[in-house]
Structure formats: C-alpha cells, structure tokens
Amino acid sequence: MKVTEFSRTVAFRLTLFYSLLFAFCVVMLLGFVYWQTAAEMTRRVDQALFLEKNRLAAVSAGQLPQEIAKSVRRDRRHIYYYGLFSADGHLIAGNIPDFPEELPVDGKVYAITLDANDIQPAPFRARMLALRLDYGYRLLIGHDVQQLTEFGEIMRRALLWGGLLTILIGLAFGFAFSFRPLRRVKQIQQACEFIMRGNIRERLPVSNQRDELDTLAVTVNRMLDEIERLMSEIKHVGDNIAHDLRTPLTRLRAVLYRLQQQMAEDSAQRGMVDQVIAEVDSLLQRFRALLRISEIESNQRRAGFKELQLQDIVTQAVNFIEPLAEDHSIALSMSGVSGLSVEGDSELLFEAVVNLLDNAIKFTPAGGKVDVRVSQGAQGPEIEIADNGIGISENERAAVLNRFYRSGSAHHVSGFGLGLSIVMAIIELHDFGFEFGNANPGTRVILHCWRQHAV
Amino acid sequence: MARILAIEDDETTAREIMDELGSHGFDVEWASDGRAGLERALNGKYDLITLDRMLPSMDGLTVVSELRAQHVDTPVLMISALSDVDERIDGLRAGGDDYLVKPFASEEMAARVEVLLRRRARSERQTTLRVADLELDLMQRRATRAGVVLDLMPTEFRLLEYMMRNYGQTVTRNMLFESVWGYHFDPGTNIIDVHIGRLRRKVDTPGLPPLIHTVRGSGYMLSESY
Numbered sequence: 001m002k003v004t005e006f007s008r009t010v011a012f013r014l015t016l017f018y019s020l021l022f023a024f025c026v027v028m029l030l031g032f033v034y035w036q037t038a039a040e041m042t043r044r045v046d047q048a049l050f051l052e053k054n055r056l057a058a059v060s061a062g063q064l065p066q067e068i069a070k071s072v073r074r075d076r077r078h079i080y081y082y083g084l085f086s087a088d089g090h091l092i093a094g095n096i097p098d099f100p101e102e103l104p105v106d107g108k109v110y111a112i113t114l115d116a117n118d119i120q121p122a123p124f125r126a127r128m129l130a131l132r133l134d135y136g137y138r139l140l141i142g143h144d145v146q147q148l149t150e151f152g153e154i155m156r157r158a159l160l161w162g163g164l165l166t167i168l169i170g171l172a173f174g175f176a177f178s179f180r181p182l183r184r185v186k187q188i189q190q191a192c193e194f195i196m197r198g199n200i201r202e203r204l205p206v207s208n209q210r211d212e213l214d215t216l217a218v219t220v221n222r223m224l225d226e227i228e229r230l231m232s233e234i235k236h237v238g239d240n241i242a243h244d245l246r247t248p249l250t251r252l253r254a255v256l257y258r259l260q261q262q263m264a265e266d267s268a269q270r271g272m273v274d275q276v277i278a279e280v281d282s283l284l285q286r287f288r289a290l291l292r293i294s295e296i297e298s299n300q301r302r303a304g305f306k307e308l309q310l311q312d313i314v315t316q317a318v319n320f321i322e323p324l325a326e327d328h329s330i331a332l333s334m335s336g337v338s339g340l341s342v343e344g345d346s347e348l349l350f351e352a353v354v355n356l357l358d359n360a361i362k363f364t365p366a367g368g369k370v371d372v373r374v375s376q377g378a379q380g381p382e383i384e385i386a387d388n389g390i391g392i393s394e395n396e397r398a399a400v401l402n403r404f405y406r407s408g409s410a411h412h413v414s415g416f417g418l419g420l421s422i423v424m425a426i427i428e429l430h431d432f433g434f435e436f437g438n439a440n441p442g443t444r445v446i447l448h449c450w451r452q453h454a455v
Numbered sequence: 456m457a458r459i460l461a462i463e464d465d466e467t468t469a470r471e472i473m474d475e476l477g478s479h480g481f482d483v484e485w486a487s488d489g490r491a492g493l494e495r496a497l498n499g500k501y502d503l504i505t506l507d508r509m510l511p512s513m514d515g516l517t518v519v520s521e522l523r524a525q526h527v528d529t530p531v532l533m534i535s536a537l538s539d540v541d542e543r544i545d546g547l548r549a550g551g552d553d554y555l556v557k558p559f560a561s562e563e564m565a566a567r568v569e570v571l572l573r574r575r576a577r578s579e580r581q582t583t584l585r586v587a588d589l590e591l592d593l594m595q596r597r598a599t600r601a602g603v604v605l606d607l608m609p610t611e612f613r614l615l616e617y618m619m620r621n622y623g624q625t626v627t628r629n630m631l632f633e634s635v636w637g638y639h640f641d642p643g644t645n646i647i648d649v650h651i652g653r654l655r656r657k658v659d660t661p662g663l664p665p666l667i668h669t670v671r672g673s674g675y676m677l678s679e680s681y
Contacts, residue, residue, distance in 0.1 A: 254561040
C-alpha cells in the first residue's frame with residue numbers, strides 16, 4: 001500500500017486533523033500557563049521592589065550609602081541591584097556602574113535591558129525603579145528577571161517539542177488506524193471484482209467489529225442475495241417455459257413424423273415436412289440444453305464424483321470428435337501426460353471437453369488446427385484447447401459465457417450458443433476454473449481441473 | 456404379433472404409445488395405474504412392457520422389482536420425466552431393460568421397443584455376426600465385407616457390432632451414442648452422423664449394395680434390403 005493511499009483514508013485524515021487540533025490546544029494551554037505564571041512572577045518581583053523602595057526611603061540620607069552596601073552584602077543570591085547616584089551621575093554606593101538612561105526617575109517599575117558596557121552577563125534583563133532624592137541624588141533598585149527568562153525558555157522549548165511530538169504521534173496513529181480499514185476496503189474491492197467476473201454466490205467479507213464498513217458490507221450482501229434470488233427466479237421461469245413447451249413440441253413432432261411417413265418419398269410436401277421436423281428438432285435441442293444446464297446446476301451430481309484419469313476422458317472426447325474435425329479439414333492433435341487424476345463426473349467432463357472441442361472446430365476455418373493438451377500446471381492438472389480460428393476478442397470473452405450469446409462474426413456457424421453455458425455449468429459444479437489464454441490468431445481456453453475454493 | 460403392455464397414467468402419452476406401436480404392427484394393451492398394471496403383467500402373456508416411472512397407487516420402480524421378484528423376465532422399457540443419472544441407474548437396477556426420458560419422440564420409443572424385443576429373440580453368445588456378405592468376428596475383432604478385411608477403428612467396430620446385432624431395426628442416434636459411448640446426454644451436434652458416415656464409407660464401398668441405410672427423421676438401419 002502506498003503512502004498516498006493511507007493519506008487519503010478517512011481514518012488518517014481524521015487522526016491528522018485531531019492531532020493538529022490537539023497540538024493547537026496544547027500550545028494554547030501552555031501559552032496561557034506561561035502568560036499567567038510570568039504575570040505572577042512579575043507581580044512578585046514588583047512587590048519586592050516596592051518593599052525595598054519603602055525600606056530604603058525610610059533611611060536617612062547620611063545612612064543610605066552604608067545601608068545600600070549592607071543590602072548588597074546581604075543579597076547572597078545576587079538578585080537585587082542597588083545604585084545611589086550623585087547629581088552628576090557618579091555612583092556613590094551599590095553594584096550598578098552606570099545609571100541606565102532609559103529608566104524614568106518616577107518611582108515606578110520598568111523592564112530594562114542593560115548592555116555589555118553596563119553589566120555582565122549581557123544582555124541583562126531586569127525590572128528597575130528609580131527615585132529622586134534631595135540634592136539631585138537618584139536611588140535605583142533593581143531585581144533580576146533571569147528566572148522569568150529561563151522559565152520562558154523552558155516553556156518555548158516545551159511548546160516546540162510538545163507540538164512536534166503530538167503531530168508525529170498523530171501521524172503514526174493515523175497510519176495505524178487507517179491500515180485496518182484500508183486493508184478491509186481492499187478485501188471488499190477484491191470480492192466485488194470477483195463477483196463482477198460472474199461469481200454471483202460470492203459475498204463481501206464482514207468482520208466482527210460491526211463498524212460502518214460492516215454495516216455497508218452487510219447491506220451490499222443483502223442486495224447480492226436479492227440479485228441472486230431474482231436471477232434464479234428468472235432462470236427458473238425460463239426453465240419452466242422450456243419444460244412446459246417440450247411436451248407439446250414433442251407431440252407436434254410426432255404428428256409431423258407420422259405425416260412424413262405417410263407421404264410419397266419424392267413429393268414436394270415431404271420436403272417441406274422434413275424441413276419443419278428439422279426446425280422442431282433444433283427447438284427441442286435448445287430446450288434440452290437449457291434443462292440440461294439447470295439439471296447440472298442443481299448440484300445433485302456431486303454425490304457421484306469419482307476419481308478419474310483426466311487423460312482418458314480427454315482422449316475419449318478427442319476420439320469422439322475426431323471425425324468431425326476430419327470432415328471440416330481441421331488437424332486435431334492431442335498431447336499430454338497420463339496419470340493425472342481429478343475428482344469428478346466422467347460423463348459431464350466428457351461433455352464439457354466435447355463441447356469445447358466442438359466449438360473450436362466450428363469456429364476454425366477449413367485447413368486450421370486444434371491442439372489439445374493435458375498437463376500438470378503449477379497448481380494442478382490443466383486441459384488446454386487452442387485453435388487458430390476466428391478467435392474471441394477481449395471484450396467479447398465475458399459475453400460468450402452467457403447463454404445464447406454468439407460472436408458477431410460467427411453468424412454463419414450453426415450452433416445454439418448454449419454449449420459454453422453447459423461447459424460453464426459443469427465447471428462450476430466441479431469447482432474448476434476456466435480461463436481464456438492468449439492465442440493469436442484463434443482461441444485458447446484453459447480448464448483448471450482443481451478445486452478453486454477451499455472446502 | 457408381439458403383445459405389449461403399456462403402463463402409463465397419462466392418457467395422451469398412452470394414446471401416443473398405442474398409436475405408434477400399433478402402427479408398427481404390435482398389439483398394445485393399456486393399464487392406467489401401477490397396481491392394475493402389475494396385475495396384468497403377472498397374469499397376461501406379454502412380450503414387452505412400457506412402464507412409467509411415476510404412477511398412482513404403485514410407482515414404476517416397485518412394479519418392475521415386483522415383476523422380477525416373481526421371476527417374470529418380460530423386457531421392460533422404463534419411461535420417466537426424470538432425466539437424472541441416479542434415476543436412470545435406479546430404474547435399470549430395479550430390473551428395467553432400458554430407460555427413456557419424457558418427452559420422447561415416438562419413433563425413438565418404437566425403435567427401443569423393437570430392439571428390446573429383438574434382443575430377447577436372439578442369442579447373445581454368438582461369436583460371429585453375419586449380415587449378407589458382411590461378417591464380424593467378435594473374438595478376433597475382425598470385420599470383412601465380401602471377404603475383404605475392413606480397417607475399422609475400435610469405435611467403428613462397436614458401432615457396426617451394435618447395428619449388426621439389431622439388423623433390420625431402426626436404431627436412433629441416441630441409442631447409438633448410449634450403447635457405443637455409454638453416455639446419456641444429448642451430444643448436440645451431428646457427430647453421430649459423422650461417425651456413421653465414416654463407417655459407411657468403409658463398409659459400403661462403391662460397387663457393393665449398400666447395407667447401412669438412413670431412416671428419415673429417426674436414425675439408421677443395417678439391412679440387406681431397405
């Protein structure tokens with residue numbers, strides 16, 4: 001199965017959509033947590049700065065440099081910054097070399113970024129406030145926001161990897177989830193192809209999951225049951241008509257026969273009666289063939305299956321049909337191995353081979369040839385009948401297996417078009433396979449003489 | 456004149472059998488159900504019985520097995536609407552001598568009746584069959600016509616044997632197919648005719664009076680005069 005096949009499945013698309021949605025939600029959630037946490041951390045920093053400002057504001061001007069130096073010493077974690085600057089910008093006490101010019105001196109907290117000239121490591125981000133004291137002195141108090149930056153970094157990384165992982169896992173599950181439905185769709189597709197090739201008894205596979213595919217398969221199977229029932233009903237009606245018409249036709253023929261017997265040998269009327277009898281005979285033969293098909297299809301003959309030598313049956317059929325080939329000036333040859341045994345009904349298999357040979361001879365012009373071969377194929381014994389006659393085009397092949405169908409190019413050939421239907425019925429009864437092979441020009445049919453379905 | 460008993464419940468079919476066999480010069484009596492038929496078959500002296508497979512009061516299979524149980528060996532032609540192989544086998548196993556599927560062509564039925572009557576009259580143990588100057592040595596599988604050995608294929612030999620055993624009788628294509636090939640389906644095409652044609656070319660060589668004749672509308676007959 002190709003990747004594009006997976007990516008087109010409903011399961012895959014749904015999974016991908018959900019994982020994208022999930023990834024989006026994760027990003028939103030983490031973003032919200034980050035935003036809330038950062039705000040809280042900032043608020044605490046600002047509060048600490050205000051407390052510090054209030055504390056230092058209460059200290060007298062003379063005491064301030066010592067108090068600042070003490071505060072710097074006390075701050076072991078180095079998270080506070082202090083600076084007492086004179087009016088000319090000179091640092092009197094504290095741990096910040098220069099007063100950052102962008103910081104307004106209004107007692108409010110601002111986020112400040114200091115560059116490498118000011119402090120190491122740079123760039124350095126901090127929250128700071130500045131106070132104007134007497135005589136143009138300025139007091140600066142700052143708090144490190146390194147923690148906040150690091151927290152932000154962690155969050156960003158978490159968002160990136162989390163999002164990526166979610167999408168990857170989503171893709172993986174998408175593939176996994178679409179594998180089973182895709183495989184089942186494939187199975188259903190194969191079953192449909194098989195049914196379309198004429199195996200109307202076949203049904204779509206139904207799993208025990210009772211999912212939407214099963215619901216669909218069950219519905220289609222019910223539809224197939226109905227189609228099969230209708231088909232058999234139609235066939236049944238056809239068989240009944242054939243059956244019912246046979247008796248009056250036989251009686252009609254009996255009367256005609258008596259008439260024929262009473263007529264003078266050379267009279268003109270006798271010729272006409274002969275013709276009518278021939279027509280009635282051909283009608284009766286059609287009905288017999290139709291009923292023969294339904295008799296074969298009734299499956300009752302399976303009980304009489306025996307182990308048979310394939311070679312014997314084919315030889316017998318070839319010998320039976322050989323004078324006909326000679327009459328048509330067709331070279332009939334047979335080759336093959338002996339000792340291949342099959343389970344079956346010898347009479348029916350003989351009939352099938354005779355019918356196939358009869359067709360091959362009928363549809364091959366005088367001077368042509370018909371080759372029969374019995375061989376052991378990869379999966380079992382095979383009978384191959386090849387002629388160099390008019391052949392059957394690719395798109396006619398399915399149609400010729402239908403009842404009464406005759407190739408458009410074969411209207412001059414006598415026959416009822418039921419021969420192949422009888423062959424197909426016999427093959428189906430035996431659960432054998434039938435295949436048109438390549439022969440150019442001509443027709444090549446191959447009978448696969450082994451059970452096509454497991455019992 | 457041979458006497459024939461037709462055990463048949465369908466009046467039209469019975470009428471057909473009586474007409475056809477009557478026109479062949481047989482004396483035909485009709486029994487319309489199984490029990491009455493058995494009664495008459497056991498008491499009357501008949502040369503042949505046509506017996507429907509499905510009859511009211513007692514079915515055909517029972518009738519024929521009852522007859523055989525009572526050591527009545529009158530030839531029985533079973534007639535049935537059931538064309539199944541199993542049905543045929545059952546019919547023959549119960550004691551029927553031949554089996555004909557309904558609906559049948561009346562001359563087919565008559566031909567089979569005549570062959571059955573004939574079979575009774577002749578000895579099966581002959582080793583040489585002879586019709587005019589045609590001779591068939593069954594032991595050596597050798598055929599001669601006017602002293603000349605005929606080069607026959609095994610199938611042709613069997614065809615000729617069947618026709619010679621029933622010389623002077625009409626044999627239908629179905630009968631030939633059944634007895635020579637042993638199968639019971641309708642071979643459909645004119646293959647039997649082709650086989651006969653081939654045999655005819657070997658047997659009836661130019662200059663000799665023909666022995667194999669075509670019986671219009673029904674089959675073939677081997678005889679000196681036709």
